[in-house]
Amino acid sequence: MFSVLKMKKYLGVFYLIALVVIYSTIAAQVPVDATAVVHPPAPVTGLTASDTDSDHGHSITVNWKPSTDDGGGANSVIGYRIMRSNSPEGPFDTVGIVPLGSKTFENSSSIEAGTTGFIPDDTNFYFRVDALTADPAVFSSSEGTGPVHSYGQWFNKGLYPVLWAVIIFTVLTVMFVSAAKKGKELYVRPLAGIEAVDDAIGRATEMGRPILYVFGLGTASDIATIASFTILSRVAKRVAEYQTSLIVPCYDPIVMAVAQDVVKTAYMDAGRPNDYKEDAVHFITNAQFAYVGAVNGIMLRELPATNIYMGKFFAESLMLAETGVVSGSIQIAGTDEIAQIPFFVVACDYTLIGEELFAASAYLGREPLLLGSLKAQDYAKAAVLVLALFGILAVNFAGDLGMAWLANFKELFKVID
Amino acid sequence: MLNTLAIIILSLMGASLIYVLYRTIDGRPVERRIVFAYIGLAVMLPLMMKVTPPLPITTDVQKLYEHIVKLPPGSKVLCAFDFDPPSAPELQPMAVAFVKYAFKHDLKLIIMGLWPQGPQQANMALQEAFRDSLVAVKPHEEGIDWVNLGFQSGNEFVILSMGDGFKRMFPRDTRLIPYDSIPILKNVVNFSNIDFIMNFGAGYPGTREWVQIGVDRYKSDLGAGTTAVQATEVYPYLSSGQLVGLLGGMSGAAEFEKVLAEKGKASTFILAQMFGHATVMAFVIIGNVAFFVLGRKKKNPEGNN
Amino acid sequence: MELLGIWIGAILTLGIFSFLYKDNPVYKVTEAIFIGVSAGYYAIVYFFDSIYKKFWLGAVVAAEKDLMLYGGAVLGLLFLSRLYSKTSWIARWPLAFIVGATAGLYMMTYFVTNGMNQVASTISDVAQKSDLAGSSWAEVLGTYVILVGVVTGLIYFFFSKEHKGAFGAAAKVGIWFLMVTFGASFGYTVMSRMSLLIGRMDFLLGDWLRIIN
Numbered sequence: 001m002f003s004v005l006k007m008k009k010y011l012g013v014f015y016l017i018a019l020v021v022i023y024s025t026i027a028a029q030v031p032v033d034a035t036a037v038v039h040p041p042a043p044v045t046g047l048t049a050s051d052t053d054s055d056h057g058h059s060i061t062v063n064w065k066p067s068t069d070d071g072g073g074a075n076s077v078i079g080y081r082i083m084r085s086n087s088p089e090g091p092f093d094t095v096g097i098v099p100l101g102s103k104t105f106e107n108s109s110s111i112e113a114g115t116t117g118f119i120p121d122d123t124n125f126y127f128r129v130d131a132l133t134a135d136p137a138v139f140s141s142s143e144g145t146g147p148v149h150s151y152g153q154w155f156n157k158g159l160y161p162v163l164w165a166v167i168i169f170t171v172l173t174v175m176f177v178s179a180a181k182k183g184k185e186l187y188v189r190p191l192a193g194i195e196a197v198d199d200a201i202g203r204a205t206e207m208g209r210p211i212l213y214v215f216g217l218g219t220a221s222d223i224a225t226i227a228s229f230t231i232l233s234r235v236a237k238r239v240a241e242y243q244t245s246l247i248v249p250c251y252d253p254i255v256m257a258v259a260q261d262v263v264k265t266a267y268m269d270a271g272r273p274n275d276y277k278e279d280a281v282h283f284i285t286n287a288q289f290a291y292v293g294a295v296n297g298i299m300l301r302e303l304p305a306t307n308i309y310m311g312k313f314f315a316e317s318l319m320l321a322e323t324g325v326v327s328g329s330i331q332i333a334g335t336d337e338i339a340q341i342p343f344f345v346v347a348c349d350y351t352l353i354g355e356e357l358f359a360a361s362a363y364l365g366r367e368p369l370l371l372g373s374l375k376a377q378d379y380a381k382a383a384v385l386v387l388a389l390f391g392i393l394a395v396n397f398a399g400d401l402g403m404a405w406l407a408n409f410k411e412l413f414k415v416i417d
Numbered sequence: 418m419l420n421t422l423a424i425i426i427l428s429l430m431g432a433s434l435i436y437v438l439y440r441t442i443d444g445r446p447v448e449r450r451i452v453f454a455y456i457g458l459a460v461m462l463p464l465m466m467k468v469t470p471p472l473p474i475t476t477d478v479q480k481l482y483e484h485i486v487k488l489p490p491g492s493k494v495l496c497a498f499d500f501d502p503p504s505a506p507e508l509q510p511m512a513v514a515f516v517k518y519a520f521k522h523d524l525k526l527i528i529m530g531l532w533p534q535g536p537q538q539a540n541m542a543l544q545e546a547f548r549d550s551l552v553a554v555k556p557h558e559e560g561i562d563w564v565n566l567g568f569q570s571g572n573e574f575v576i577l578s579m580g581d582g583f584k585r586m587f588p589r590d591t592r593l594i595p596y597d598s599i600p601i602l603k604n605v606v607n608f609s610n611i612d613f614i615m616n617f618g619a620g621y622p623g624t625r626e627w628v629q630i631g632v633d634r635y636k637s638d639l640g641a642g643t644t645a646v647q648a649t650e651v652y653p654y655l656s657s658g659q660l661v662g663l664l665g666g667m668s669g670a671a672e673f674e675k676v677l678a679e680k681g682k683a684s685t686f687i688l689a690q691m692f693g694h695a696t697v698m699a700f701v702i703i704g705n706v707a708f709f710v711l712g713r714k715k716k717n718p719e720g721n722n
Numbered sequence: 723m724e725l726l727g728i729w730i731g732a733i734l735t736l737g738i739f740s741f742l743y744k745d746n747p748v749y750k751v752t753e754a755i756f757i758g759v760s761a762g763y764y765a766i767v768y769f770f771d772s773i774y775k776k777f778w779l780g781a782v783v784a785a786e787k788d789l790m791l792y793g794g795a796v797l798g799l800l801f802l803s804r805l806y807s808k809t810s811w812i813a814r815w816p817l818a819f820i821v822g823a824t825a826g827l828y829m830m831t832y833f834v835t836n837g838m839n840q841v842a843s844t845i846s847d848v849a850q851k852s853d854l855a856g857s858s859w860a861e862v863l864g865t866y867v868i869l870v871g872v873v874t875g876l877i878y879f880f881f882s883k884e885h886k887g888a889f890g891a892a893a894k895v896g897i898w899f900l901m902v903t904f905g906a907s908f909g910y911t912v913m914s915r916m917s918l919l920i921g922r923m924d925f926l927l928g929d930w931l932r933i934i935n
Contacts, residue, residue: 162838187883189882257801287756288503290760343911354879389873392844457923460923504918649906656843
């Protein structure tokens with residue numbers, strides 16, 4: 001039997017042994033550092049590399065089946081590293097890193113030799129994909145694939161819808177232009193703004209005041225400006241016949257150059273080449289608000305009887321139209337800029353909305369080319385309308401009709417570039 | 418004191434509109450210069466008031482914000498400054514807010530412009546950003562954290578050419594340092610090396626051209642800040658997903674500042690804009706009421722019903 | 723120097739604003755200064771950025787010369803033939819190049835971006851949002867309103883048939899949609915103009931008079 005004194009003596013030892021047992025038990029429950037050992041993941045499979053289709057070359061697309069440890073299995077994959085080499089034995093260089101879940105990578109470069117990462121065409125390459133983990137030293141490489149070389153295609157297959165649309169539209173245009181050239185009457189519905197142009201020119205002649213023609217801020221390559229040239233030609237011819245004066249202040253120097261030709265030709269067609277004044281068409285400035293300031297000044301000083309705004313306008317539209325109201329001019333406007341149409345509608349006597357400007361140029365010019373293309377546009381619009389409505393019905397009711405393929409009708413319009 | 422004075426004058430103006438309505442219905446409309454004075458005061462006086470009105474965040478701005486916050490540090494952002502000083506009141510605040518955000522979150526900015534004064538507006542935005550204490554904490558070096566490639570003429574052809582290679586359109590930056598010598602542009606060949614495009618556009622060339630070529634042809638992600646005038650033309654691109662988000666006009670700029678928690682000019686201007694709009698609406702209503710009342714008077718000149 | 727610039731800016735701003743009262747010599751002088759300065763400014767910008775930075779440094783001075791720039795320079799020089807009437811016809815060639823190249827580019831970009839992608843989006847929206855279980859009634863209504871607007875708007879811009887009968891009624895609905903759109907656009911534009919005025923007021927009251935900020 002131990003005496004109490006001896007028990008007290010050994011109590012410290014007992015406590016020490018108990019503490020060791022307790023700590024050992026706790027330590028056994030604490031998991032070992034999770035990152036201490038990372039096993040290499042399963043490599044990707046099904047690796048293929050091919051030239052990227054429908055491009056200008058210098059691009060290779062690599063596809064693979066993700067590792068089984070990506071989103072499953074050991075769940076250790078965090079991404080993939082795509083490696084490329086000029087030979088199957090290597091050395092391989094990294095060309096891209098993509099996140100987990102990825103199955104494809106496009107290795108592309110600029111077409112200019114000498115740029116960083118340039119991929120020359122018709123040069124064999126070999127690819128490999130490494131499945132990466134959180135530990136940079138632990139990864140699995142796939143079997144290599146190759147040789148593969150990039151090359152450009154002549155045609156982008158994703159643009160087939162555009163090709164068909166262009167072909168159909170071209171055929172329609174040629175058909176109608178031919179019909180117009182043969183003298184067939186192509187009906188264009190009357191537009192109020194167009195019919196007012198002649199009256200406005202007559203008014204200016206009676207009042208002995210000039211006509212102001214403003215192209216707006218467009219360049220010579222803008223469609224609205226091109227349409228405006230045709231209208232200017234008609235206006236200039238009438239002005240020449242009635243011997244009224246014409247003022248055409250220009251924003252763009254190239255537009256000024258073309259407008260001078262147009263007006264000069266119109267005067268010659270009217271049989272009054274000597275009445276043409278060089279100063280009638282002049283350049284003001286290439287700055288928006290400086291231009292409108294100058295045109296406002298012209299309106300208030302010259303007091304034109306008629307202001308014609310045809311072309312591309314921006315923030316200056318209301319300033320011009322308001323000043324025209326103050327100077328007491330009759331105003332006819334036409335633009336395809338949606339934001340400016342409300343101002344012209346409010347401040348001008350007649351407004352040609354959007355496409356009516358292009359129709360006006362065809363209506364006034366009566367040229368077969370313009371009339372034919374206008375008719376073709378109309379038929380193209382009708383086609384788009386019918387196809388869109390059909391598409392909506394098809395996509396909505398394809399399931400009910402048991403025609404699943406019809407549900408993909410809208411893909412017809414989807415352009416892959 | 419200015420605050421109080423402004424509120425008193427605005428209240429008197431509001432009350433005087435009733436007199437304007439009475440005069441207009443009576444066939445004695447006020448002169449246009451009085452209308453100009455009303456608009457001028459309605460815009461000027463709120464600028465003196467230190468009040469920020471409540472501003473809900475619209476989905477267009479929210480979508481842009483959600484896309485921007487997902488950009489990881491080090492992302493390369495192409496900033497196209499396609500505007501000039503006349504559009505600066507609307508676009509400069511949003512540009513400043515974006516530049517500040519970019520520097521605070523370590524986004525690398527590659528600045529260029531399709532308008533001649535765009536890069537200069539960018540420099541002004543950068544200078545304002547550098548004055549922010551949170552941005553100034555860390556130095557931002559030109560060529561490393563940002564670069565200004567300058568202006569290039571050619572409109573949409575510039576964007577088209579950039580799709581093949583930026584270097585061809587911008588062989589040097591505004592300091593005339595060659596493209597290949599600029600660290601931030603290392604490995605930046607074309608749009609495929611850019612993580613995001615942010616366009617501040619005031620017209621042509623602008624957002625529409627960036628959508629047509631940058632998005633539809635080169636598959637970039639594009640966010641846009643436009644003037645209010647341009648916003649209506651650009652909305653179809655937002656609903657079709659061609660734009661990730663849109664800041665429309667000064668209200669868009671104010672919402673952007675709010676969502677990014679950046680103090681800026683748009684937030685102080687928005688109250689003036691509200692009062693300006695309210696004044697315009699009041700005069701439109703007065704004009705229309707008078708039109709119908711006077712029209713009825715003309716039909717029944719002796720007041721017979 | 724900055725103070726002088728602010729004062730000049732303020733005086734010129736007020737000079738332009740004087741037009742609100744009536745046309746006057748101060749406005750005329752300010753307008754002339756604006757036109758002259760803007761013309762000179764753009765001349766310098768285009769010369770420095772295009773001719774010096776792009777052409778001179780890229781095609782003449784650079785070690786790796788971009789020979790394509792010489793083609794552009796030749797076309798640009800051909801434009802100068804306009805200065806002499808006997809050779810002015812030559813300027814039509816570079817103009818034809820610009821118009822043709824732009825037409826070719828626009829045919830693709832507008833067709834794809836403004837045509838096909840928008841039609842595909844309209845079809846998608848109606849298909850996706852027709853299901854009331856997945857969308858709110860406002861979204862569904864909005865989608866169909868857009869569809870009606872698209873159809874009637876296209877009918878309005880059909881020029882081969884006169885607007886009579888049912889066709890005319892549809893065109894009338896179309897023009898109503900257009901007018902509502904223009905009204906919304908008008909409102910946005912008023913907002914834009916107001917912003918410009920606010921910017922100028924901020925400059926006058928803040929930078930010039932220092933009453934605010």
